[in-house]
Amino acid sequence: MRRDLMDISELVDKQMTSDGLRQMVSGSRREGLRLKGSDIDYMYWSNDKRVIWEVSQSQYYNTHRQTLILCDCSESPPGFTLLYLLSPCMNRLIKRACVRMNNRQYISSSKYIQNLLSEPLPFNPIQHGPCVSKTFRTLELDDAHCFVSDFWPPSASSWIDRCHSWPWSNVVDDIVKNGCHFVAIGQKLGNHEDHEWRISFSQAEQKLVYVMIHCNNMFLSKIHGIKQNQLFKRLSELYEKGLAFLLHSPSFRSYITDVLYNPKNSICTEENTLISEDVFDRNLFYEMCNLVIPCKLNIQICIRYLHTIEKMIGSPLLTQYQVIMLQKMTVMVLQHTAFIFYMETYTSENKLCYRADKMSCLMLKLAAKFGCITDMLYIAMYYYTTLGYMEVSSILEMIKVKLAQPYVMHENNVDIEMYNEAVAGQSWSTKLRQAVAGNIRLHNKIHYISELIPEQQSALQNKWPVLFIPPFILLYMLEILCYRHAETMRAQTALDDLQTLVHYDHGQIIGKDCRDISWQILGICQQVTGNLQAALYSYQQSLRQEPYHKIQTATEMRIQSLSMNFLN
Template identity: 30%
Template sequence: MSDNCRVSEALYAGLCRYIGTPTEVTVRREVMDMTEMIKTPVQIDACVRKMKSGSYREGFRFKSSDRDTMVWLTNHKVITDLSQSRVYDMSKHSIILMEDTETSPGFVRLQLLTSPRDRIIESSVVPYNDGMYISCVRWRQIMLTTVSRRKFFNYANSHGPCANGFIGDIETDYALCFHCSYWSRLTCCWRTRCTLHNWPPNHVFGDILGNGCHFVPVGNKKAADENELDWRLSFSQAEQKLVYSMNHTQFLCYGLLKIFLKEVINLGIEEPFMCSYFVKTTMFWLIQIGHFTWCPDNLLDCFWKCFKYLLQSVHRGVFPNFFVPQNNMFASKLSTVKGARARRCLLEQLNMHYEMGVTCLLQSPTVREMIEPVICNSFVRIETLLSHIKSAADTDYCIRREIYDKFFLQQNIRNNYLILRLITVLINQSFTEYETLTLQKCTADVLSVTALMNLSTSSSSDSTNKKVYR
């Protein structure tokens, strides 16, 4: 076995311990997916949908993994063509037309075509070109105002399209957005490319197309002032499904890049040029068109190819969005003197790492601990490292922690009944072991709290009767 293969396998074993084994990552995802499914009836009843996104939803459990939540109203429907309005009931839905002809790639405008069915939409509308358009600035402020009023949400501030803050010591982002069941014509190239390269797999590709996309309230930052009519296309749901479709070596390489970004590239930099979204996009591009082998004994080479892609992108000053490649995601950063200077500094740093080769990974304390023993001692057995990654007890602990971290308790009986009605349907369906455990935990939680609510109501009624007939 070559030295690179030995170090790659040691790195794979170390990352499994640090990031998670295939089983642990599966547990995290399936518990979250089932939790989201169970809560759907309550959200539909309230005309609101919520979706967890970001690295935590993808299956990472870094201390720095923030909790991202996307929220949208279900009684406002976004269409890409006027003919699509026939699909919706005008007595129940307001119609919003997405316009992408006079905007920068990756951005759209949202024109309200019918009367708003919610007061917050009405307060966010501004006149433009004989039409009424939704302001991203006003819409973003609504979410910030909402979360600021919550006692448990601390240090609320605006961060991109989100209201950012802390719940305890956990950083959290909330984005109030719009969902669209249809795809913008700007994504035609992406759809063609997926078919050409057979990635993602057909079932994943179909699932992505069937779930549509979102629009988040942030405008194009190329200009000095943000255009309040611009909304950014968001593919968070599609990205989550793409990450789910990665094999474990690909997922660990993604995690390795995130570690290297945090501990080496962005170390000590207050406003870094490079962010984790660029790392994720790099993974998507190279899995789709990279044509190299993603396996444990090739992990170092996989990392190095990803690193070189990032270096070339920074050198060219061009980083195409995976879904809308016409959108150069570096453009807004390079439009300022500060951003251009940050790029030059980053390029110098990346060139220095390139001269070092893959040994640049040793600058990361986390990675160095994983691979230094193998580099220094050729007698370390890789088989031993791979066979003792995690014990069964570790896996059981992961299952317990993930399931008990989820809250199913509702504050009113109606919501509990809505969940129980869904459960009666779900219990007759086939699920994985971890999904079934989550469903059982939810059932127990909802039944117990419903019983206590009924008992409390009954006790109050009995007490009143005793006073009346005393």
């Protein structure tokens, strides 16, 4: 499931990216494993920079649009190479990493890494091998900024000839066709350790893992002839013994003897029931929420995303997991497009602004139709921004009713019995729309509501791309903002509910990561309703939380503004 979700996410990104930056998850996480303490490996490369192995390969590229880099393996040990520029490069990091040798401009791997580390990046990064390593809490993120080649290394051509029985020829062809990468680390025993680049086959390794069948691998590649037949016969005999064979295994014996002594006990061996439906759903929706599309502040790119997804949806090759992931991606693209479209046209002439408003509303309604319960809050934000307070009120009431259902899954919190009773056996699309709620993502390059622009700008200054807001926090905020002038009693009730939630929630609704923004929003709502002393306290509490969203600059600015009011 996890592999399928990452595959479709990367495929959409690949279809969309021509000259831009590509990203690929690698390592154990890419293989679908979630191991405690394991780091997360990412590879990044730019599509407008291509590595070739010989000058004749330059004919396949447009040198006006792409920077070509040539390999020089003449003085490097196997698996390593020097890289030098064949054409001018305007990239600042690459230009600063160049060293001159033999009248050529070589890209130094060590200088390239140091240039990356000198950039203003969050989490105080350090060098870890060929990676820029960042630690977020207990999680280690390793980013390998590399170069890509569309061609298979000549020095590895013998591998192709060795693949007789495994992997299959179509897999080998696919691997060779996708080339390799170059990561910034040299061979310690080489002549040019500081300047060399290591050839990386991470993409090929992924493809091999996907097609690896251990028995196939064992019998066809590891063991041959008479020994293969003898081992197969022995394994077949053990299989025929059935349960008695398992009694010889120390790891299984204790479980089996317990059942034999107590017939009322049972051991489930059905694959479909080894993991319960609700646990699988929680994992599925969690993985889907973590695989998000990048925010592009360009309406044309958003439209291209929609066209790309539209072409893929009808493909018979998609798995059931990829279909639901495309549904989620469609929702996110529609939301981005609606607000970006409004940002680009709200100062335009009345006729154009009216059309843009209609289109944005339609896109957000479509997103809500296919998205989870809390995706309706994006419509509420849009109507608030465009002064449609009556519509906001109506939408918020609908969301309240839906969120009040006892079977709703919010993040990892769910009443298992109620959830199974309500939606067990339903499609994932139905479950997503009727029984799933998630935190609201506000991409900091997109303006949703003016009251949160200072927080978004503060986060952007600290290289933090998204605000994550618990749905009830945003719901109460919108109620307060809409009712504060016309229906003060309703606004006060919403403020009381918001204050109770922020003060007394113990992680069921407000996760630890959202404490800073939740206290901040409480302070904003108290300030706009005139309770300045309470607002000051809330802002101070926001500063005391873990600074997940990097909004401290906005918080300090708001505190300073309140202090000036107190002085006046």
